[in-house]
Amino acid sequence: MTKQEYISEEGLEKLKKELHELKTAKRQEIAQRLEEAKALGDLSENAEYMEAKETQAFNEAKIAELEELIRNAVIIEANHKKGIVDLGSEVEVKSDHGKEVFTVVGSEEADPDHGLISNESPLGKSFLGRKSGEVIEIKTPAGITKYKIISIG
Numbered sequence: 001m002t003k004q005e006y007i008s009e010e011g012l013e014k015l016k017k018e019l020h021e022l023k024t025a026k027r028q029e030i031a032q033r034l035e036e037a038k039a040l041g042d043l044s045e046n047a048e049y050m051e052a053k054e055t056q057a058f059n060e061a062k063i064a065e066l067e068e069l070i071r072n073a074v075i076i077e078a079n080h081k082k083g084i085v086d087l088g089s090e091v092e093v094k095s096d097h098g099k100e101v102f103t104v105v106g107s108e109e110a111d112p113d114h115g116l117i118s119n120e121s122p123l124g125k126s127f128l129g130r131k132s133g134e135v136i137e138i139k140t141p142a143g144i145t146k147y148k149i150i151s152i153g
Contacts, residue, residue: 004074006087006106006119012073015108019066022059030056069108076106083152085127087119090153095145104128123147 007015030052037049076088085091090103102117104127110118117124126136127149135148 003072005069005072005108006076007069007073007108008076008088008105011106011109012070012075015066015070015073019063019070022063022066026059030059074106083131085130085149085152087128089127091127092150092153093147094150095147097145099150102127 033052034049034056037043037046037052040046040048043049085104087104087106090101092099092101094100100115102115102123104119104124105116107118107120110116110121112121117127119125119128123138126138126147130136130149132149132152135146138145138147
């Protein structure tokens, strides 16, 4: 069974753009490098050729990965239930660290340094289905942290 990937409309467009780049410009660049390496002669001991072949294999694997992600993408709907944390919700919380704002996103878009937390992360899982005013306790390496949900947008 394939895994569904939850992603925003913008995130999906970004993946499609990256896929297009890999299939066009990157493939052409690699083909050029392979031709130049072939021109150097004996391929069995040609480091440039071997490196270009490795780059080609990596690029093709990345293309396959992106195609799979796009095929299994489920767009996060902006019309989630009002007042309940769901995928795409922006959650303002208060903890010992002060006030923080997180947006719950699919794992492919997660970027904790910028407040984008995965729905599969311990924090994201704990927020899902919760309402304003609720207090959630999260076990972290540093101990237990309490988060109080101030608002959901």
